[in-house]
Amino acid sequence: MTMTDDQVLSQEHRVFQQTMRRFFDKAVPESYVRDFYEGEAGFDPAMWRRLDAEFGLPGLAVPEEFGGSGAGLIELVLVMEEMGRCLLPSPFLGSAGLATSVLLRLGDTEVNTCLVPRLVSSGDFAALAVTVSSGDWSEDAVSVRAEGGGDDTFRLSGTVRFVLDGDLAPLLLVAARTTSGISLFEVEPDARGLDRQRARSLDPTRRLATVVMHDVDGRLVGHEGTAWPAIRRGLDDAALLLAAEQVGAAERCMDLSVEYARTRHQFGRPIGSFQAIKHKCADMLLRVESARSAVYAAAFALDQANPQASRAVDVAAAYSGDAFSWVAKEMIQVHGGIGFTWEHPAHWYFRRATSSAALFGSATARRRRIAAALGMPC
Amino acid sequence: MTMTDDQVLSQEHRVFQQTMRRFFDKAVPESYVRDFYEGEAGFDPAMWRRLDAEFGLPGLAVPEEFGGSGAGLIELVLVMEEMGRCLLPSPFLGSAGLATSVLLRLGDTEVNTCLVPRLVSSGDFAALAVTVSSGDWSEDAVSVRAEGGGDDTFRLSGTVRFVLDGDLAPLLLVAARTTSGISLFEVEPDARGLDRQRARSLDPTRRLATVVMHDVDGRLVGHEGTAWPAIRRGLDDAALLLAAEQVGAAERCMDLSVEYARTRHQFGRPIGSFQAIKHKCADMLLRVESARSAVYAAAFALDQANPQASRAVDVAAAYSGDAFSWVAKEMIQVHGGIGFTWEHPAHWYFRRATSSAALFGSATARRRRIAAALGMPC
Amino acid sequence: MSREWRASTFREDVRAFIARLLPRGWKGVGALPVGDVDAFVTQWRDTLATAGLLGLSWPREYGGGGLSHAEEIVLAEELARAKVPGGAPWDPMGMQMLGPTLLEWGSEAQKAHFLPRILRGEDRWCQGFSEPDSGSDLGSLSTRAVADGEFWHVDGQKVWTSSAQVADWIFVLARTSREESAHHGMSFVLVPMDQPGVEVRPITMLSGEREFNEVFFTDAVTHRENVLGPVGAGWKVAMTLLSYERSHVAATLPIQYEQEFERLLALVERRGLGRDALVRDQIAQAYTQLSVLASLGRRVKAQISQGGPPGRESQLIKLAWSEYHRDLAELAINLLGPEAMVVEGRQGPFLPYTADYPGAPISSGAWIGTLLHSRSDTLVGGTSEIQRNICAERVLGLPR
């Protein structure tokens, strides 16, 4: 159990953070999110273009040689915190966080020079279909089968649920099992035998889809049978980014609670002067700052290719998921009746927290991995 | 899942309860318990005689035909609550609660007419050695071996830990495995090859011993190979009585905490006016009354031979153990520094709670049984 | 047509009666297609009315069954066991809350007028207690009723009023004297809804449903005879009403929660989670809590039925059940795993304080509904924080 060395945000990081905060404060007010609840909209192409045009966010962590900005996971983490704070509905997590990360981690020149640049400054985004109906993000759980001919074209069959933006993404990547193991495939959005259905999300700002394939043509991405390590590492990256999003969202819940507790009066006093409320807010603070510390530590560990980075991700993900869920729930309690209305944003965060707790694997599953990593006999 | 019918204490029960409360308030003040902490004393024969002479407590639940008072488990529960309240150090639980119960549940005429009466109005008490070194109170865990000749005399070998009053009890009963199964034996206290060592208890008011046997003569009690069902049911009875003791002790912790919170001032106010303390006390009340309800319900179920009585005992035992532990811990927190001193009785209750949580099996083990009883596949 | 019920054999009789009426293989209202629920409930209310099972404990002169509160509770239990409702969704306000309170505090004229109308379904009632600035702090409410000749004039705003959109009358706790002390100077005023001075605005809840409302009074009027109990005694009358609600809820809640727990076991079995040691422990913990609270509830009920005062345990019931249910909903959602991200099947409806309808499916939508609504369990009717204050102050005597 070696601890990593001191790691802390640089001055540049703080400036970047403030830039993002200012942008999202203005570009994503409550009314913006409300539209996703009230209307049928589920994706805002204009916003996606702005993220690219103004900040190059889709390519933020893509090396410069492939068209990106060459930043690290820590910068992605800072972005995700801000997106979580305002609950931005966006393909950012699924595309920049997960799919791009998996592609890069394949370490394949052709992929890097052909596919990856498509996800930078093109307006395109990607979806990665890797779960199965049980929603387990593990190697064993990959159930789509790919049968191949002599060339790089395979025929894919199977169902994948809970695919982030899976019904919309112009670039659809599918993890499937061939005779030689897990491989990655690109599937054309309009391919024959492909059915993509948007799911009725608990959290309307998190777009999920079920992807059904019957003998769908898929083009091999990278080498056959060798995709799992890249997917596994990409899932680690995505889990960490999800944790960062949870930190930002949880902090916003805390801020809303503190603000309400300061101004709402009952029994002739602001409710924030009652210890029960006060202590709840203190516990929110403890969880938010603890989660943030774990997320930063894991991001630095991943960026430095620390051999224990994966365990650090498990720790950050398990903790942040639980922390956000707790904070979101207690926010409703602090708000009393008003927190229980459709109108108040409290439930948006509660829905996001509940939904996120199950994305990429539960806290319990992460703890199973931690126990194994600690060398406990299985 | 059928609920039992309404069950509530009768007026007679309440009178009995008050009688016991008055007796113990007077006979077992703090100074009485303190002697068990300060001195070498570990058993008070005079008190044991008084419990018998004044109230017939050792034979309370023994049928009248065998010399007892013929009361039910509910009466024993009421006694145990009061003993828990004052933390009476006594062989009552091990002898009247466990050993006598096992003997009666053997349903053997000879046992009932010869052995049982020895435990009523004689000043004698019994210890039952049934655990193994791992402290698991299950059938599989019985590891003492008995090798028999033609008559009722066997030779016993093995080690039993955590035997209530095992070093002192004039009547020593041992559960051992013969070729035909678990059997019960009586061992003479001065038998050759028998070694009884008092253990250094975390809770000095709970006397525990390790009993080591090398080819010790044991006289068969009841029939060979058929003792387990009686032991199992006796352990249920004892677990319920332990739970009752926990309820009484937990309530006393609550009373001490409330009293302290009313009188101790900090920041110019009684600390009981702060919500953090107030809510802790409310949670103590919730746990105490919930535990008591579960214990009474299980006692009525056992007394009525309800087929689900055993599950009710598991529920009461699991809940009461956790409840007492929680209340004892929070009592120290409410008391602040003073609760952390040797002088203050808070730690007596904390020790009793910690120790009791492991006696007759943990709450986790009880929940394993509950899950099985709910029909979940194992 | 109303049949006679005998107290001595009431439980057996009513159980047999219900069993005879229900369709074969009846699984509960929750198993009906969503669109059929209203029709079933309407028809079922008629059945109960015809059988003399509405207002069972009310005097026969007011259209009731003439039995005691004990049989009323038995009926509630048997209906819950049979997985059928005790009336229409708005009936509890009139039948379980206002009715008994009228019997205790009402004038002869009030009883003779209102009680039969409640049973016949001619008057639907709703409750006007909470206000926007007096959520957990009823003592501070500011809706006023001012007497002027034959009428009271009511001004103010109430909130969290269920069924207001269908109600004919509202019972309002209003300040009727200038005295500012918290619990004095209030009166319990019955106000007709169908007048220009009363405006109802539905509140959409976090689940998207509209069960609660805001009710605005702008010079609303009601006749001076529509004060229940003495002028200035409103707080006492309101407390009477709430105690009737509590005893009813205490009797039926354990049964509903047992049925819900069985649905949870079915979920575990369907998902094949029963061998997971962690899940087993969580399920056993939930069962332990359920079982313990049911015992606590029975102890309270038995004390009351023995005629004794409800002990200090009674104050704990609402607090304990609400937190149990909140935790159970979270457990169910955790067991669903990623399925909880997607609403499959119907979404569980809003039922304050209680589980989803018995017989509800075990698909994610039903449990998501339960999860969303369970967040109100620890808020509605006094937050858990207030409940703990009350326990500590009134039961344990800690200083305010």
Add this chain to the structure above:
Amino acid sequence: MSREWRASTFREDVRAFIARLLPRGWKGVGALPVGDVDAFVTQWRDTLATAGLLGLSWPREYGGGGLSHAEEIVLAEELARAKVPGGAPWDPMGMQMLGPTLLEWGSEAQKAHFLPRILRGEDRWCQGFSEPDSGSDLGSLSTRAVADGEFWHVDGQKVWTSSAQVADWIFVLARTSREESAHHGMSFVLVPMDQPGVEVRPITMLSGEREFNEVFFTDAVTHRENVLGPVGAGWKVAMTLLSYERSHVAATLPIQYEQEFERLLALVERRGLGRDALVRDQIAQAYTQLSVLASLGRRVKAQISQGGPPGRESQLIKLAWSEYHRDLAELAINLLGPEAMVVEGRQGPFLPYTADYPGAPISSGAWIGTLLHSRSDTLVGGTSEIQRNICAERVLGLPR
């Protein structure tokens, strides 16, 4: 004999130095026979003193090492990693708390007199802050110091004073003006223990050990030059002192807790519990908490070492660690099962805020000691309740 240490290579140098001195197979003080601990610690303190590793950040003119606070922290970390103490049990009071505070607030004469004596072990110090009626509420303390010519006269009572029975001096926070406002009118007074006006009565703790004391002042006297900082600035001086304590603890605690966690893993392995899914989840939860709090601590440390103000996270550290450690002790006891009923082996000694000595056995006695003492973690130095108040009020700005 004192050797020179260089800042640039300090960590490597001191690590090698310690490694060379320790016996082969060194497992930590906790692995020594109980009777050998005192002798080892005394000898080890001499070794550190000889090597110039006491008062590392103090100026050389006062006998210190002339390095910075950063090296002091590195030294503390390396000693903790090597499972050896940084001095005698009473040294932290003088070396980590009073020493740096003297350097910040003391007169030249005070520094020249007291600092070398602390390092040479000639003066042992103890702390007089808490009072019987001012546990978590230091603002209300009532011990008074009154100036009379050349002397201050001290009257009152302090409590929870560790090492008072072996100390030569006590630093006392005393009221020195009639002004009753909470944090004003206090001074920080250094009082010699060896005089008739000072009486020490040991307090036996719930574990049976005697680590804390009551200290009674009855017209105790100290020279007027023994006030540290300006008269009336006692509160500020005391806060300086506490902040030094906190930064030291923040650096070493994670290391000690990691070592303790490894003992817990050893316990799980020895008891064969590693395949139990519930135990695995509990262990993973504990590890998650440990790891998260270590990250939080490093973030605070890094901010401080970057010269920035400690962020709002720093206020959380004590609260979080104390509750972590309390929970960990309970987990260990649960894992022991029935063995926890009996004290086997030595009982873990009292070490406020920290784990048992590194290298301690995994038998029940050690964990029972940890359990008993961990109950004080959430009390000593401000209860968790007070810590939460402070977080909410000072960090989040909630009203008092």
